[in-house]
Amino acid sequence: MEKRIDSPARMATPQEKQSQIEYTRKIREMLSGTEPKKACVVTYGCQQNEADSERIAGMLSAMGYEKTLSEKDADIIVVNTCAVRDHAEQKALSITGGYKHLKAKKPSLIIGVCGCMVSKKESAERIKRSYPYIDFTFGTEKLWQMPEILYTVMSEQKRFFCPNEGKPITMEGIPVLRENPYKAWVSIMYGCNNFCTYCIVPYVRGRERSRRPEDILKEIEALVADGCKEITLLGQNVNSYGKEFGGECDFADLLDRICKIEGDFIVRFMTSHPKDASLKLIDTMAANPKVARQFHLPVQSGSDRILKEMNRHYNRETYLSLIRYMREKMPDIAISTDIIVGFPGETDEDFEETLSIVKEARYDMMYSFIYSKRSGTPAAEMENQVPAEVTGKRFPRLIEVQNEISLERNLVWENKTLRVLVDGRSKNNPDKFSGRTDGNKIVLFDADDSMIGKFVNVKISKAQTFALIGEVVAK
């Protein structure tokens, strides 16, 4: 796959922005005078995709579409796809395949596929060839151009497959239709330059580019003024935020400026790459109570040899020293990680090193994945791919070790009172309400609808591996 390292991003020009506003207006005109049309956005993948989908929904709403959660009721469906593991792609393809019947019933239905999967040329071509009822595709770097793409499909009655080529463009001011009024994703940067050898993201999200601090601050000020209580800053490697601004505002500076915004809210961020997470950032967090006591620091493997093969640029010792520093500065901090089991060449000894780093780091939470071969990435070409029987045995052992630690880390909170932002009724346990602590732990408790979107104090009576249980107290 093409490794585009020489295509620096640029801001959209006022003309480019104006032309998308024009296309939006033209679509609104085309839709006016008919029964209100409905749009359904279906999202796979990470929080970046969730955030992108809120912008897709925002653009559709500006065109006059009403939002629906049901594909059956929709006049337009946009599927935002993920490509990080093969399973994610298969799922997106099978769901998209199911829309064939919907189109047969309603020929006027427009179906688009966007996001990471179709940012790969071969996947976009496959959709064009084998899914004749899909009307358009566009990759992650072309999201800002959706009004133009859709207008072409509607006005010329033709299919449009927008290539993910050229300089990535950052456009401010794209409308956003947020899922949740009191919790917001805010992308602070796009793309990734790290090229970890297993990972497809840099190929499908393009080169790293940061939004201007003024634009980010303006967006967050408006959110807080609107009553938003939790802001999650997003980027594939937030620690390299602002590199293009020549040291004028790095990630720690940005975080500090965000915390100076008045109001009752907390800030989270993800993801931090251990090679770039700085002591300055940890000090900034420690000094700012508005920053949630949560740190997602993916280690991927505990073996120095494998970390090198993964192109991660840190080792066990530097990683663990970061964790020690974090705990020294913020003893209550909850730390989580991502781990890949079965990277090519991973031996039993390498895997034991992963188990041992998990025990040493004592994570609150772990997201673990079996290595998935992504064609075009260097790791896909490596010899010694680990057979499924081997990963199948290693994976449950890792989970068992972590589950025990998660429970121990949760037990510490029994009989203590924690501040919790109330989400609503628990999906798994509808008798209870659920919310999240500063450390992003799930808490279950009795409450009523009036508490949704508010901070409450919950005294923890029981800790489980994946949740805390408690009751709301005055303080």
Ligand code: SAH
């Ligand atoms: N930018 C983030 C996360 C990117 S994707 C970071 O650097 O941490 C989220 C997680 O998916 C990664 O942390 C990694 O653990 C996992 N992942 C990425 N590529 C993978 C692959 N080919 N197979 C299995 N897991 C993978």
Ligand code: SF4
């Ligand atoms: Fe993928 Fe590595 Fe970039 Fe994360 S930092 S998105 S794992 S290449």
Ligand code: F3S
């Ligand atoms: Fe996210 Fe999947 Fe793309 S993890 S960046 S949606 S490949």
